[in-house]
Amino acid sequence: MGEQWMFYFDPNRCIGCxxxxxxxxxxxDRDADADDWRTVTHLSRGEYPDFEEVPISMSCMxxxxxxxxxxxxxxxxxxxxxxxxxxxxxxRCIGCxxxAWACPFGAPTxxxxxxxxxxxxxxxxxxxxxxxxxxxxxSEEGGPAPACVSDCVGDAIKAGPQSEVMAEASRExxxxxxxxxxxxxxxxxxxEEDADLADSIREGDQPAGAITYEG
Amino acid sequence: xxxxxxxxxxxxxxxxxWLPADYWDLSIPVYLFLAVVAGGGYVTGASACLxxxxxxxxxxxxxxxxxxxxxxxxxxxxxxxxxxxxxxxxVIYRALLFPIYLTNFSSWITIGTWILVVLSVIxxxxxxxxxxxxxxxxxxxxxxxxxxxxxxxGLLETVDRLVDRFRPPMVAFAAIHVLxxxxxxxxxxxxxxxxxxxxxxxxxxxxxxxxxxxxxxxAAGVGLTVALTAFFEREVGPVVGGYAVATGVLSGLGLVxxxxxxxxxxxxxAPAAAASQVALAETTLAIGAWxxxxxxxxALVVGVxxxxxxLTGRRPPVLERLAVxxxxxxxxxxxxxxxxxxxxxxxxxxxxxxxxxG
Numbered sequence: 001m002g003e004q005w006m007f008y009f010d011p012n013r014c015i016g017c018x019x020x021x022x023x024x025x026x027x028x029d030r031d032a033d034a035d036d037w038r039t040v041t042h043l044s045r046g047e048y049p050d051f052e053e054v055p056i057s058m059s060c061m062x063x064x065x066x067x068x069x070x071x072x073x074x075x076x077x078x079x080x081x082x083x084x085x086x087x088x089x090x091x092r093c094i095g096c097x098x099x100a101w102a103c104p105f106g107a108p109t110x111x112x113x114x115x116x117x118x119x120x121x122x123x124x125x126x127x128x129x130x131x132x133x134x135x136x137x138x139s140e141e142g143g144p145a146p147a148c149v150s151d152c153v154g155d156a157i158k159a160g161p162q163s164e165v166m167a168e169a170s171r172e173x174x175x176x177x178x179x180x181x182x183x184x185x186x187x188x189x190x191x192e193e194d195a196d197l198a199d200s201i202r203e204g205d206q207p208a209g210a211i212t213y214e215g
Numbered sequence: 216x217x218x219x220x221x222x223x224x225x226x227x228x229x230x231x232x233w234l235p236a237d238y239w240d241l242s243i244p245v246y247l248f249l250a251v252v253a254g255g256g257y258v259t260g261a262s263a264c265l266x267x268x269x270x271x272x273x274x275x276x277x278x279x280x281x282x283x284x285x286x287x288x289x290x291x292x293x294x295x296x297x298x299x300x301x302x303x304x305x306v307i308y309r310a311l312l313f314p315i316y317l318t319n320f321s322s323w324i325t326i327g328t329w330i331l332v333v334l335s336v337i338x339x340x341x342x343x344x345x346x347x348x349x350x351x352x353x354x355x356x357x358x359x360x361x362x363x364x365x366x367x368x369g370l371l372e373t374v375d376r377l378v379d380r381f382r383p384p385m386v387a388f389a390a391i392h393v394l395x396x397x398x399x400x401x402x403x404x405x406x407x408x409x410x411x412x413x414x415x416x417x418x419x420x421x422x423x424x425x426x427x428x429x430x431x432x433x434a435a436g437v438g439l440t441v442a443l444t445a446f447f448e449r450e451v452g453p454v455v456g457g458y459a460v461a462t463g464v465l466s467g468l469g470l471v472x473x474x475x476x477x478x479x480x481x482x483x484x485a486p487a488a489a490a491s492q493v494a495l496a497e498t499t500l501a502i503g504a505w506x507x508x509x510x511x512x513x514a515l516v517v518g519v520x521x522x523x524x525x526l527t528g529r530r531p532p533v534l535e536r537l538a539v540x541x542x543x544x545x546x547x548x549x550x551x552x553x554x555x556x557x558x559x560x561x562x563x564x565x566x567x568x569x570x571x572x573g
Contacts, residue, residue, distance in 0.1 A: 075319045094316065
């Protein structure tokens with residue numbers, strides 16, 4: 001069994017330019033109006049002048065436990081032993097959308113045929129293109145970098161075998177990952193402006209501020 | 216249905232990234248409802264057959280009517296469930312070839328497909344055995360209307376002869392009913408299909424949701440069978456009364472389970488649980504929530520009171536006169552409420568947001 005590949009994301013380096021999602025569509029020859037395999041969402045809080053915004057780039061995280069694979073009735077979703085990449089065999093997909101409910105990141109998308117497609121870490125090209133491909137090679141081994149990684153202007157996105165990605169992350173991010181942040185499915189750098197508060201949360205203090213609902 | 220307007224913020228240390236959650240259309244709650252209704256119909260039919268055998272009732276008894284209506288509800292429910300789920304799928308032929316394609320037996324959709332298909336086959340066999348052959352030919356009753364249809368195409372004698380020729384012995388018949396009844400209870404899988412989805416707190420209650428689906432769905436299936444029998448036979452005897460009580464008890468169990476699930480949801484500190492709670496209590500979905508409560512509560516009261524009176528034979532004249540409309544009306548409301556429960560569970564579903572930690 002090979003090493004699990006995973007994504008790394010640093011929201012402090014992301015400028016929210018959407019180059020990653022555009023690059024993804026170009027690499028996989030997908031229509032401009034097709035649902036994004038990689039999305040960029042701008043989270044905001046507060047009101048002017050105390051207004052903050054943070055862009056979040058997300059895709060399939062190729063989870064170590066792949067909840068989508070567990071619920072897929074025709075075994076169309078495969079968690080590969082060799083590199084941990086989660087691929088889709090569209091020749092088996094029945095389009096039941098069960099995987100979309102199970103996915104914690106909203107990664108599955110459905111095209112006009114109703115079949116599921118999602119990021120395959122550029123293992124192959126196009127919907128279902130990753131299925132049945134040989135083991136993923138790193139850039140050093142001659143494999144292509146994922147389009148979102150190579151086109152990210154701020155180096156906010158990285159991908160690779162877990163040990164390599166962990167080695168490039170900050171100590172805080174790596175520690176948090178080991179503690180189970182994001183279900184150990186993706187490595188994310190802490191938002192810098194909240195780092196002190198995040199430390200207090202990790203140490204078991206009560207979070208500041210009340211939960212509020214706006215609607 | 217995404218509830219994008221309900222933004223939950225734990226101020227100061229996290230940001231919540233809400234994702235769209237409208238992956239299933241209304242055909243799914245219809246499927247999840249009809250599958251259990253089929254189970255309820257089957258249990259009623261099988262138990263009525265057993266009662267008829269034990270009581271050595273003659274032809275034209277209400278047990279026969281109950282059995283036929285029960286198996287008809289089972290067949291119609293299973294067929295409707297199948298059509299509903301197929302209408303949702305992108306590649307129907309792969310679902311029809313489920314023995315080849317649905318290979319993941321840890322998925323409740325795969326397990327459920329086998330349960331529903333085998334239950335459908337057994338229900339069809341039981342219905343045919345109740346409708347055709349020498350015995351049913353001597354009976355009367357509205358539930359025998361399929362005989363008239365087959366007679367119209369000139370095949371009645373042939374079908375009667377074939378059914379008698381292949382009628383299984385009593386032991387095999389009993390084994391079929393035992394298997395069918397187990398599968399009817401196994402329609403609890405409809406609840407597990409939702410309950411194992413960890414991203415949706417409204418669903419992720421592995422005991423409450425399956426039990427709520429089972430009790431309310433079986434109640435709807437038994438109640439629908441009782442309502443059809445009472446409506447067409449214009450008679451509520453002790454046997455029908457017993458089934459009405461059973462419907463009431465199942466409705467009561469469903470009501471208690473739904474209420475307990477609501478308290479669990481209210482007590483949860485998951486943001487998506489709060490969003491679902493707000494949706495169910497403070498939006499137009501609240502009307503549907505009260506419809507669920509009303510359907511289950513009215514069926515509980517009417518089933519126990521009217522059914523109990525019929526079962527014990529202590530019926531005042533007013534109850535005698537109102538028994539049929541009361542049962543038909545209340546159990547009709549139960550069917551609507553039980554379906555509404557599934558629809559609400561879909562419309563109020565909210566996935567846990569991705570929490571972006573500081």
